[in-house]
Amino acid sequence: MDVQAGPAETRLTFKGRLDAAGVAALWARAMATVRALRRDQTLVFDLDGVTRCDIAGATFLLAAEAAHGGAEMRGGSDAVRAIIARVRDAREVRRRGEPTPAPGLLQIVLAGVQSALDGIAFIGEAAVAVIRLPRHRRMLRLTDFIRYLDDAGVRSLPLVLLMGGLTGLILAFQTAISMRSMASDIFVVNVVTVSVLRELGPLLAAVILAGRTGSADAAEIGTMKINEEISALTTMGIDPMTMLVLPRMAAAMVAMPGMALAFEIAAIIGMTIVMTGFGYTPQQIYVQARDWAQVKDLLGGMVKAAVFGLAIAATGCRAGLTTGFGPRAVGSSATTAVVGGIVATIAIDGVFASVFYITGY
Amino acid sequence: MAAPIVQAEGLCQVFGTRTIFRDVSFTVEAGEIFVILGGSGCGKSTLMHQLIGLLPPTRGTIDIHGHRITGDGAASGRAAMQREIGVMFQSGALFGSMTLLQNVMLPLELFTDLPRAARVEVAQAKLGLVGLAESVALMPSEISGGMARRAGIARALSLDPPLLFLDEPSAGLDPVTSAGLDQLILDLRKDLGTTFVVVSHELLSILAIADRCVMLHRDAFPDAGGVIAAGDPRRLRDESDDPRVHAFFHREAPRQAA
Numbered sequence: 134m135d136v137q138a139g140p141a142e143t144r145l146t147f148k149g150r151l152d153a154a155g156v157a158a159l160w161a162r163a164m165a166t167v168r169a170l171r172r173d174q175t176l177v178f179d180l181d182g183v184t185r186c187d188i189a190g191a192t193f194l195l196a197a198e199a200a201h202g203g204a205e206m207r208g209g210s211d212a213v214r215a216i217i218a219r220v221r222d223a224r225e226v227r228r229r230g231e232p233t234p235a236p237g238l239l240q241i242v243l244a245g246v247q248s249a250l251d252g253i254a255f256i257g258e259a260a261v262a263v264i265r266l267p268r269h270r271r272m273l274r275l276t277d278f279i280r281y282l283d284d285a286g287v288r289s290l291p292l293v294l295l296m297g298g299l300t301g302l303i304l305a306f307q308t309a310i311s312m313r314s315m316a317s318d319i320f321v322v323n324v325v326t327v328s329v330l331r332e333l334g335p336l337l338a339a340v341i342l343a344g345r346t347g348s349a350d351a352a353e354i355g356t357m358k359i360n361e362e363i364s365a366l367t368t369m370g371i372d373p374m375t376m377l378v379l380p381r382m383a384a385a386m387v388a389m390p391g392m393a394l395a396f397e398i399a400a401i402i403g404m405t406i407v408m409t410g411f412g413y414t415p416q417q418i419y420v421q422a423r424d425w426a427q428v429k430d431l432l433g434g435m436v437k438a439a440v441f442g443l444a445i446a447a448t449g450c451r452a453g454l455t456t457g458f459g460p461r462a463v464g465s466s467a468t469t470a471v472v473g474g475i476v477a478t479i480a481i482d483g484v485f486a487s488v489f490y491i492t493g494y
Numbered sequence: 495m496a497a498p499i500v501q502a503e504g505l506c507q508v509f510g511t512r513t514i515f516r517d518v519s520f521t522v523e524a525g526e527i528f529v530i531l532g533g534s535g536c537g538k539s540t541l542m543h544q545l546i547g548l549l550p551p552t553r554g555t556i557d558i559h560g561h562r563i564t565g566d567g568a569a570s571g572r573a574a575m576q577r578e579i580g581v582m583f584q585s586g587a588l589f590g591s592m593t594l595l596q597n598v599m600l601p602l603e604l605f606t607d608l609p610r611a612a613r614v615e616v617a618q619a620k621l622g623l624v625g626l627a628e629s630v631a632l633m634p635s636e637i638s639g640g641m642a643r644r645a646g647i648a649r650a651l652s653l654d655p656p657l658l659f660l661d662e663p664s665a666g667l668d669p670v671t672s673a674g675l676d677q678l679i680l681d682l683r684k685d686l687g688t689t690f691v692v693v694s695h696e697l698l699s700i701l702a703i704a705d706r707c708v709m710l711h712r713d714a715f716p717d718a719g720g721v722i723a724a725g726d727p728r729r730l731r732d733e734s735d736d737p738r739v740h741a742f743f744h745r746e747a748p749r750q751a752a
Contacts, residue, residue: 271604361587365649368546369601370576 148182151190180209191220286388297396301403334397339441343474347449351470354453389442445474505554513718532710580650586642588634640671
């Protein structure tokens, strides 16, 4: 690009190819030149040397023209002039309608309240589906339930055992370091056993369930929604709640206590390995654990695990059923399912902790 | 004269501040192939969702087989209607975790007391009817778009409904496959006496199958979409004075907006 600045007229002479690559090199310099001009000066583009101009090139020329408020295009082949004219027409068309304004704080708060209410409504719908189950018995298919149970429970076992074992190891080791300074390291057994049975087993099994099954439920149901399969079910008179949601909730409820138990056994084995390393025999560890931990610790954990499973499956299915349009919506439903599932688990755990504390369980 | 199978009166749909269409009224008689046509974005699919009970209309009434599915008592009307209609959705909407046979068998399993062997026979016959006798054991992910539509029709037929709704049966198919589906629709009407309500924008398909149609347009009213023409599509093609109807049937490109 050559710039010839005169008192009344500034001429920009272009040579070669005006395509995206050429424009990239010119854009900033040309715009700076054009903006520096006074309004009363004439701006001239000399296009005789341009061998090829594409839509990027024409857009560049028209943007430079618009920046000055007008310019004269001189020369150029017919092809170059034609594409400039075509792009000029396209730039004239203005967008129809107003863009949707960004939501204000009030709308965001209202949307949050709305989605909380929807969540409560979903629990109500699920309850209604359970009440109507005798009439819709055939929609609840045993094969589906077994498939979900296998998916949620059996297939997660390796991960549950791995996480459980490592948690037991780490917890025992970290606790033992401080306990040793007080020469009371046998109490590591008490700490690890009770905290795993009452809290960590159900809680971490729930995190695994949310990550594996909650997200899968949301993605599978969300894809069905996008593919109009949910609509197809509804028009056939089949209740999606009964056919898709209830078996998943039931499967999660049944699988979770098993997952939590597997986690707890693996954690206690992990702890035993550490304690053996500190010189205790397995018999000593067993007696210590038996005398401290109670059956109610185990049972309380199992009940919690079942409720967590219910909440996670419900959150995942709801995220799936409320999926919007397009593949991104499925992704965000899966995210909602995992985040919502974990948050719900922790909230419910808080409720359980208060209830257990008040009742002295 | 027998009462019409479908009677729609003054239908209107508002989403937010936008009126998709208003004052849409029509009837469909028994044994007819009735097409809802129009360009993209005119509300064809919205209208169909109203007719099959998925979307309550903002205003207006719908009666299907004498069941009122709008307003008071809509839920029981919809439940009664669902036994008498079949719906094929745009891409078939087959259940991905089941074979074609299981897809067609599902409604039989849930709503009839047929023993399993009989269900298999009936479902196989339905799939044979749409030309998929050899593909019964395939999964939906293993078949082509045209086959998925055929399987969707077979599933819609599984309870032998007198009325079928088809959403864009030939959209995105090659001309030969599309013509095959048109022929299937005509054959089913001839052999089973099924009434069809078809949503379509495929010109050739519409002219091949439709007895009557309504044409929707997004600018039918200054502020809303609605019906701009109704009747025999071949007569609309040849005789309509409305430039928008003429443009649709003669594939005229719109003038570039200035």
